[in-house]
Amino acid sequence: MADNHKNSDHSCEFPAIATCKTHGRDKHTVVSDLDGTLLRGHTSFPYFALVAFEVGGPLRLLFLLLASPIAGILYYFISEAAGIRVLIFATMAGMKVSHIESVARAVLPKFYSSDLHPEAWRVFVACGKRCVLTANPTLMVEPFLKEFLGADMVLGTELDSWRGRATGLVKPPGVLVGIHKANALMKAFKDASLPELALGDRESDYPYMKLCKEAYLVPQAPAELKAVTVDKLPKPVVFHDGRLVHKPTPLKALITIIWIPIGFLLACLRIAAGALLPMSLVYYAIWALGVRVYVKGTPPPPTKKSTGQTGVLFICSHRTLLDPVFLSIALRRPIPAVTYSLSRLSEIMSPIKTVRLTRDKTSDANMIKKLLTQGDLVICPEGTTCREPILLRFSSLFAKLTNELVPVAMSNKMSMFHGTTARGWKWMDSFYFLMNPSPAYEVTFLNKLPYELTCASGQLSHDVANYIQRVIASSLSYECTNFTRKDKYKMLAGNDGTVDTRKPKVAMLKISWDDRKWMEMSYCT
Numbered sequence: 001m002a003d004n005h006k007n008s009d010h011s012c013e014f015p016a017i018a019t020c021k022t023h024g025r026d027k028h029t030v031v032s033d034l035d036g037t038l039l040r041g042h043t044s045f046p047y048f049a050l051v052a053f054e055v056g057g058p059l060r061l062l063f064l065l066l067a068s069p070i071a072g073i074l075y076y077f078i079s080e081a082a083g084i085r086v087l088i089f090a091t092m093a094g095m096k097v098s099h100i101e102s103v104a105r106a107v108l109p110k111f112y113s114s115d116l117h118p119e120a121w122r123v124f125v126a127c128g129k130r131c132v133l134t135a136n137p138t139l140m141v142e143p144f145l146k147e148f149l150g151a152d153m154v155l156g157t158e159l160d161s162w163r164g165r166a167t168g169l170v171k172p173p174g175v176l177v178g179i180h181k182a183n184a185l186m187k188a189f190k191d192a193s194l195p196e197l198a199l200g201d202r203e204s205d206y207p208y209m210k211l212c213k214e215a216y217l218v219p220q221a222p223a224e225l226k227a228v229t230v231d232k233l234p235k236p237v238v239f240h241d242g243r244l245v246h247k248p249t250p251l252k253a254l255i256t257i258i259w260i261p262i263g264f265l266l267a268c269l270r271i272a273a274g275a276l277l278p279m280s281l282v283y284y285a286i287w288a289l290g291v292r293v294y295v296k297g298t299p300p301p302p303t304k305k306s307t308g309q310t311g312v313l314f315i316c317s318h319r320t321l322l323d324p325v326f327l328s329i330a331l332r333r334p335i336p337a338v339t340y341s342l343s344r345l346s347e348i349m350s351p352i353k354t355v356r357l358t359r360d361k362t363s364d365a366n367m368i369k370k371l372l373t374q375g376d377l378v379i380c381p382e383g384t385t386c387r388e389p390i391l392l393r394f395s396s397l398f399a400k401l402t403n404e405l406v407p408v409a410m411s412n413k414m415s416m417f418h419g420t421t422a423r424g425w426k427w428m429d430s431f432y433f434l435m436n437p438s439p440a441y442e443v444t445f446l447n448k449l450p451y452e453l454t455c456a457s458g459q460l461s462h463d464v465a466n467y468i469q470r471v472i473a474s475s476l477s478y479e480c481t482n483f484t485r486k487d488k489y490k491m492l493a494g495n496d497g498t499v500d501t502r503k504p505k506v507a508m509l510k511i512s513w514d515d516r517k518w519m520e521m522s523y524c525t
Contacts, residue, residue: 014209014217017119017199022126029195030127031185031212034134034141036201038124038149039115040221044084044136047108048091049248051140054107054424055099056091058260064090065253080204081175084135088157088175092137093168097161100139102423106492107242109144114247116228120199120218124149125234131155131188131195133181133208137170150234155184182207238388238483241422241492243432245414256416263416263435266290270434274325274351279334282351286329290438295330297445300406302333303375311376312448313368313398316408317391317472318380320419321346321429322441323410327378328352330443337378338368340485343427361397368401378408381465384485385420389478391469392485399464403454407468409444409475422492444475 036042045068053061067090075083092100124130131153132145138156145151158171173180185194185208198205198212201220209215230236246252266289273285283293303311314335316323324337328351336353347354355371357364371377381394399405412419412433419433433439449468455461466480473480 013206014200014215017123017216017218020123020197020214020216022123025123025126025197026128028127028197029129029131030124030197030199031131031133031195031208032120032124032199033181033201033205034132034136034145036220037199037205037218038117038120038132039112040117040225040227041115042201042220045087046247046249047111047136047140048087049253050107050111050242050244051095051100051103052091053244053248053253053256054103054242055095058257060091061248061253062257065250065257068250080135080177081180084157084175084177085170088137088159088170089168092159092166095166097139097159097164097166100137100159100166101143102493103242104140105143106240106423108140109148109237110240110242111247112141112144113148113230113233113237114227116233117218117221118226118228121228121232123197123199123216127197129153129195131185133176133185133205135175135177148233148235148237153188155181155188178204179207181205182211185211238390238481239422239488239491240387241424243417243421243424245416245418259416259437260435263437264431267431267434271349271430274329275349279328279351280332283329283332291434292438292440293326293329294440294442295445296442299331299445300448310402310404311372311374312404312406313372313402314376314378314406314408315394315398315468315472316378316380317410317476317478318382318385319387319410319412320385320433321426322419322433323380324354324378325350325352326410326441326443327408329441330445335376335378336371337380338364338371340380340383345427346430349430365397365401368398372402372404382485384488386483386488387418387420389476390481390483391473391476391478392488393482394465394469396461396465399455399459399461399468403449403451403456405449405454405464405468407446407449407472409442409446409472411442411444411476413440415439422489446471446475 032038035044049061049064052064067086071083071086074086130151132151134141134156136156137159138154139159141156142154145154155176157176160167160169160171173183176184194211196213198209198215199218200209201218248256270286270289270291273289274282277285300312303309314327316327324335328335334352336355338355338357340357342354342356355367368377379398381398382392383395384392386392414433414436416436417432419429421429451457453459453464453467455464469480
């Protein structure tokens, strides 16, 4: 839909947000609008588009895109509420409420947090109690506002549902705009004094702004205005999910829809090239198909079995399921990989040998030792992928098994789709990565671990693992953390991250927002 903002001739009724002083407001309550006030952007279309794509797929996103001009016409010529009703119906009709909640927790916070208005945030965070009034569905915005911005109360449009599915309609009093915002605010604070401070950006916010002792207008954000940096948030967004790399504006959404069938065919070609051609030729074949592989450092030579030499264990940071494949492409020879959890389809399509770990330390250790007697091997000790510039805690199992340890720093670039997921079809991860127009991998071989830093010289296994984690993090300019696979999947999907290998399916386990506890960032020493 077009910009959810109407210019008003009455903006002089309230002073600009820049004039608001924040000193001594720790006992004050602030109430603020969301789009155009707390957020720089005035349109909620990108966030509806994210829900549409992540829950309903490309066809639902197309339906929303086709409905958005109708929503815009209704917005400007009928009412703001009518336009938003169309967006809600086009996005959510028929969706499971639990799926909408999942996207609101795992996907939207990353995009919301990158669009915070610095002036509005300066005032909002200075107040002791914080309330947000929004026309957006409460279900969409509440997890982000409460968990990451520290909002105490969120008043938004309530969705109607039937048997666990959204009907696309809204509950009375309807879309929360204009006088409905003022009524909702008075109802919420009926037993207490109204907020001392109100923030808004449009004429439909005036009714609730006039109820407060002070009110300030947030002017339309210029294009050059930078959003609040993540380090200023009460809690940073560490883990996030979803397939789309960028916030889908109408133009980007249209490009994405058009590209998906083209990208899928291209991904199939790229996968076929990797699976059917000798590894020595794969590098050149995928380069011709638009995949870029950049190799840095000096890799060790192949292991000579005739001399009785055991294989090298490559210790990789984990960005996608394709890390071991791109390591093999960089070396021009297939290197077997041990995996913690991999779908059966991914195993079948893999151009290299994959060996599934059982998570039983004794049997896994014996298996890895046996594989090393046969040649080189690759392992990703984080146990799961991570998109942020951080490294999860390294399992120390590998450090006890061999002294031939070579750290490898893996990084990648994607312009359209993320090649990982915690909630959806994991068997599609490789396809999504290779559906990017020109995905890139950078493989950096670091120095082999000196003997004096291995367990054979008396070092503890967890010290060796932490050291390798720091070395890889340093080369990538990432941070080391103690987060684990279970932490990631508990926050994003409500499970422990184990893949059902019997058949691909979407994880359906649900957890309530109140049960989710934030784990503060902790750094390895």
